[in-house]
Amino acid sequence: MITDALSIDVEDYFMASAFEPFVPRSDWDRKECRVLSSTYKILSILDEFETKATFFVLGWVGERRPKLVREIHARGHEVACHGYDHRLIYHQDAGEFRADVRKAKRLLEDACGAPVVGYRAPSFSVVRDTRWALDVLAEEGFLYDASVLPARHARGGMEGAHRFPHQLSRLAEFPMSTVRLFGKTIPFSGGGYFRLFPYPFTRWGIRACHREGNPSIVYLHPWEFDPGQPRLKARWMDRFRHTVNLHKTEEKFRRLLKDFRFGTVRGVLEDCLGRGAGEALAGTSKRRFFSENRLFVE
Numbered sequence: 382m383i384t385d386a387l388s389i390d391v392e393d394y395f396m397a398s399a400f401e402p403f404v405p406r407s408d409w410d411r412k413e414c415r416v417l418s419s420t421y422k423i424l425s426i427l428d429e430f431e432t433k434a435t436f437f438v439l440g441w442v443g444e445r446r447p448k449l450v451r452e453i454h455a456r457g458h459e460v461a462c463h464g465y466d467h468r469l470i471y472h473q474d475a476g477e478f479r480a481d482v483r484k485a486k487r488l489l490e491d492a493c494g495a496p497v498v499g500y501r502a503p504s505f506s507v508v509r510d511t512r513w514a515l516d517v518l519a520e521e522g523f524l525y526d527a528s529v530l531p532a533r534h535a536r537g538g539m540e541g542a543h544r545f546p547h548q549l550s551r552l553a554e555f556p557m558s559t560v561r562l563f564g565k566t567i568p569f570s571g572g573g574y575f576r577l578f579p580y581p582f583t584r585w586g587i588r589a590c591h592r593e594g595n596p597s598i599v600y601l602h603p604w605e606f607d608p609g610q611p612r613l614k615a616r617w618m619d620r621f622r623h624t625v626n627l628h629k630t631e632e633k634f635r636r637l638l639k640d641f642r643f644g645t646v647r648g649v650l651e652d653c654l655g656r657g658a659g660e661a662l663a664g665t666s667k668r669r670f671f672s673e674n675r676l677f678v679e
């Protein structure tokens with residue numbers, strides 16, 4: 382049985398990119414904090430199903446809620462990094478990005494007392510023009526990235542990129558899961574996709590990844606488990622994506638945990654690529670497609 386990767390991007394509802402034009406970061410401290418209770422809700426569901434996950438925590442959240450980061454680590458989950466304050470990579474230069482991830486990594490490591498080696502960009506913002514970010518991550522001590530969406534997306538995405546875990550020269554990459562349907566590459570396994578599509582589609586998608594011999598990766602946010610969150614101003618499409626079927630997330634999530642076996646992103650990558658994934662294993666991987674030392678299928 383293939384173990385899939387489960388990931389939670391720990392940010393509060395108003396930090397999502399959909400609200401960036403309407404909620405300035407200077408207002409974040411004045412907003413009601415809802416991320417604590419919804420993250421604890423996820424932690425107790427995971428305990429119930431004896432499942433471990435990776436929590437990509439925003440540095441801003443870890444700075445204000447170090448106890449939460451400690452608790453995630455103490456319950457046996459992986460603490461990883463979602464950047465400091467949810468700035469899209471293509472809105473930063475390499476120096477700013479380096480400062481952002483360095484600060485967030487240090488805050489999270491101080492909070493949990495363990496190395497943080499995984500990174501996920503806000504809103505799939507590792508795109509073709511920001512591939513330099515992967516070098517910065519390796520230089521800053523990260524072993525893997527889980528940011529690439531190998532499909533079209535409103536804010537990010539990298540159409541044509543590898544669809545499954547693979548080793549780059551300095552870093553392992555776990556792209557978001559997609560399925561091939563009618564000649565198109567379709568994301569299905571997290572966020573708005575997970576809430577919009579009926580559960581059987583997600584289940585079919587994960588099984589399709591398995592049929593291709595690969596694990597899938599599921600990503601969700603604490604605010605997706607909080608249907609009572611205040612409704613904020615946003616562009617209508619963003620607002621739809623953010624709020625669609627919020628009341629169904631928990632039930633679908635429970636079905637997912639019943640139907641599949643999940644583990645941390647790091648654990649699944651190590652199973653795929655060998656222990657020490659991320660440390661220049663190119664060419665030594667177990668499977669042909671993992672050993673390709675390129676980001677794109679040519």
Ligand SMILES: [Zn+2]
Pocket residue numbers: 390392397463467502503504
């Ligand atoms: Zn995010």
